[in-house]
Amino acid sequence: MAHQNKYPRYVGNYELHQKLGAGFSGAIFCARHIHTNQWVALKLQPINESCPTNRYERSFYPALQGGEGMPTLWASGHHGTWDYLAIDLLGSSLDSLHRSKTTDVWDLRSVCCVAQQVIARLQFMHARGLLHRDIQLGNCVLGLPPNNTTIYMIDFGFSKFYIDQHTKRHIPDSKAPRDFIGNYWFSSVRVHCRGSVPSRRDDMEAVALMLVHMLTPGGLSWTRNGVPKTDEAHNRLMYEKRNATPEEICRGLPPVFEEFLRSCRRLQFAERPDYERWIEEFATLAEDNGFPSSPDFIWPPPNPEPTVRVQTAPLRKDSGELEGVLNGLANMQLGERQVLGVRDNLVNRDTNAAPKDGKKGGKPPKPSPPKSKEVINLISDDEGSRDENARAAPAAGRLTKAARLAQIAREVAAATDNVALARLVRDFARTMEENRSRMLTKEGFAVLDALHKQLADPSVFAGPIRTARPRASGASEASQGGDGGARETRQGKMNKLWRLGQDVRRAAGNEQLAALVVEFGAVINGSSGRTVTKDGFGFLAGLAGRLDALA
Numbered sequence: 001m002a003h004q005n006k007y008p009r010y011v012g013n014y015e016l017h018q019k020l021g022a023g024f025s026g027a028i029f030c031a032r033h034i035h036t037n038q039w040v041a042l043k044l045q046p047i048n049e050s051c052p053t054n055r056y057e058r059s060f061y062p063a064l065q066g067g068e069g070m071p072t073l074w075a076s077g078h079h080g081t082w083d084y085l086a087i088d089l090l091g092s093s094l095d096s097l098h099r100s101k102t103t104d105v106w107d108l109r110s111v112c113c114v115a116q117q118v119i120a121r122l123q124f125m126h127a128r129g130l131l132h133r134d135i136q137l138g139n140c141v142l143g144l145p146p147n148n149t150t151i152y153m154i155d156f157g158f159s160k161f162y163i164d165q166h167t168k169r170h171i172p173d174s175k176a177p178r179d180f181i182g183n184y185w186f187s188s189v190r191v192h193c194r195g196s197v198p199s200r201r202d203d204m205e206a207v208a209l210m211l212v213h214m215l216t217p218g219g220l221s222w223t224r225n226g227v228p229k230t231d232e233a234h235n236r237l238m239y240e241k242r243n244a245t246p247e248e249i250c251r252g253l254p255p256v257f258e259e260f261l262r263s264c265r266r267l268q269f270a271e272r273p274d275y276e277r278w279i280e281e282f283a284t285l286a287e288d289n290g291f292p293s294s295p296d297f298i299w300p301p302p303n304p305e306p307t308v309r310v311q312t313a314p315l316r317k318d319s320g321e322l323e324g325v326l327n328g329l330a331n332m333q334l335g336e337r338q339v340l341g342v343r344d345n346l347v348n349r350d351t352n353a354a355p356k357d358g359k360k361g362g363k364p365p366k367p368s369p370p371k372s373k374e375v376i377n378l379i380s381d382d383e384g385s386r387d388e389n390a391r392a393a394p395a396a397g398r399l400t401k402a403a404r405l406a407q408i409a410r411e412v413a414a415a416t417d418n419v420a421l422a423r424l425v426r427d428f429a430r431t432m433e434e435n436r437s438r439m440l441t442k443e444g445f446a447v448l449d450a451l452h453k454q455l456a457d458p459s460v461f462a463g464p465i466r467t468a469r470p471r472a473s474g475a476s477e478a479s480q481g482g483d484g485g486a487r488e489t490r491q492g493k494m495n496k497l498w499r500l501g502q503d504v505r506r507a508a509g510n511e512q513l514a515a516l517v518v519e520f521g522a523v524i525n526g527s528s529g530r531t532v533t534k535d536g537f538g539f540l541a542g543l544a545g546r547l548d549a550l551a
């Protein structure tokens with residue numbers, strides 16, 4: 001670039017100091033206001049630049065002022081041949097942390113914080129009618145103390161109003177060929193590989209890819225050869241990106257990452273992403289793994305070793321009948337485990353699982369306490385208060401959702417009559433309802449499995465009041481709910497749950513209830529986000545009522 005090394009000493013009222021970074025078409029300096037001594041970041045670009053991103057940014061900044069994690073624009077203008085923007089001086093970008101970290105991947109806690117904050121930034125930007133269109137680690141920057149736990153979004157040079165400023169309507173979709181805007185690593189498949197018009201869903205998909213990248217040793221597969229320098233290399237990259245399924249991309253990670261990516265890809269062009277839900281999901285993921293659910297980003301990570309070692313085993317689409325899956329979950333040996341927040345732990349997952357062929361891969365597992373399905377190594381209040389880094393230890397006497405559900409599953413397995421089961425089903429529903437996330441986790445499925453076993457075993461309870469024909473749409477059929485490839489639509493899920501809610505109130509005996517429990521699990525498992533909705537709670541209330549009636 002012609003202007004290299006020719007930067008002026010003063011620009012406007014600012015004195016330029018060290019260079020902070022250089023981008024595609026300009027440079028950023030740390031600068032001091034000559035009258036107020038205020039330090040800012042000064043973005044400089046020649047006014048005749050062919051891609052005048054400073055000019056674009058200047059037009060977007062007013063819409064962003066006042067938002068959390070949005071830099072303040074202090075001044076902007078022209079000085080000689082320079083176009084400048086003076087914005088809040090910030091700290092390290094996630095990209096520089098990514099490069100400097102000593103571990104292969106990020107810790108799960110930090111990634112959950114990044115997820116919550118970046119989604120919240122997009123929620124704000126989108127609410128102001130603006131798309132970012134260049135989500136990447138380099139554009140997520142930490143504040144300086146006292147704002148150093150806040151992630152700021154920067155670089156709005158590629159941004160665009162998706163709400164037309166005059167008509168107030170969403171921009172139209174178009175099939176017309178267009179130049180690609182964004183970055184090679186994280187731009188959505190639709191925008192990058194299919195040339196679609198970017199909309200909110202694509203910003204969200206970029207976040208999903210960025211998060212998975214942070215947890216993947218070596219990064220996403222298509223990022224490993226660096227920036228493509230030839231058309232052929234770019235085509236190869238696009239091919240790889242286009243063909244990687246969410247399941248492959250997210251293999252070994254807690255299921256919420258795959259769900260998130262899938263849900264972004266399912267959004268319609270003009271559909272509003274469910275920001276609130278995903279912020280909650282990542283807060284819950286942190287909490288379920290023993291970290292504070294707070295989105296505050298703390299670097300370096302205070303306690304990279306999780307205090308809770310609950311393996312979030314994904315229910316895969318090819319997992320066969322739900323009955324079998326539930327059964328498998330209940331029999332899982334939950335001893336000292338690595339959290340599957342990083343893919344490295346995939347190796348350990350196999351190592352820790354009962355080996356089929358006697359061979360073990362990866363590092364030998366740490367000696368762990370005797371394993372029993374009764375022993376689940378969850379955070380306790382004591383552990384929470386011992387942990388100096390646990391900023392949000394559970395209140396005294398309160399168990400985490402995972403611990404409470406595990407306890408309910410054990411109590412269900414030990415229950416001796418329908419009245420006790422009814423009480424436990426109500427407990428289960430209450431625990432799910434009170435939690436910030438209503439996602440049915442491994443522990444939730446274990447409760448259903450224990451329930452199913454109890455209800456299906458005729459030796460445990462008094463027989464049914466009258467013998468009924470087995471349901472036509474029986475459990476085994478329903479249990480394939482998660483296997484059909486496409487996730488259940490919201491409406492489909494509502495319909496099925498509503499029907500189950502009706503059926504459960506009419507069930508003739510425990511065996512029928514057992515089949516309905518399995519069917520319920522299948523519908524939840526097959527739905528996007530595996531959340532228990534209002535109709536789901538209706539089913540559980542009906543189940544508890546029917547158990548009482550059949551006692």
Ligand SMILES: Nc1ncnc2c1ncn2[C@@H]1O[C@H](COP(=O)(O)OP(=O)(O)OP(=O)(O)O)[C@@H](O)[C@H]1O
Nearest residue numbers: 020021023024025026028041088089090093138155
């Ligand atoms: N406000 C800021 N405070 C501190 N550092 C900053 C600030 N803004 C940007 N930087 C640093 O400068 C780098 C480049 O900034 P930015 O992305 O805004 O410039 P750009 O010219 O648009 O770059 P690119 O071409 O890479 O998109 C950032 O990754 C960051 O390290």
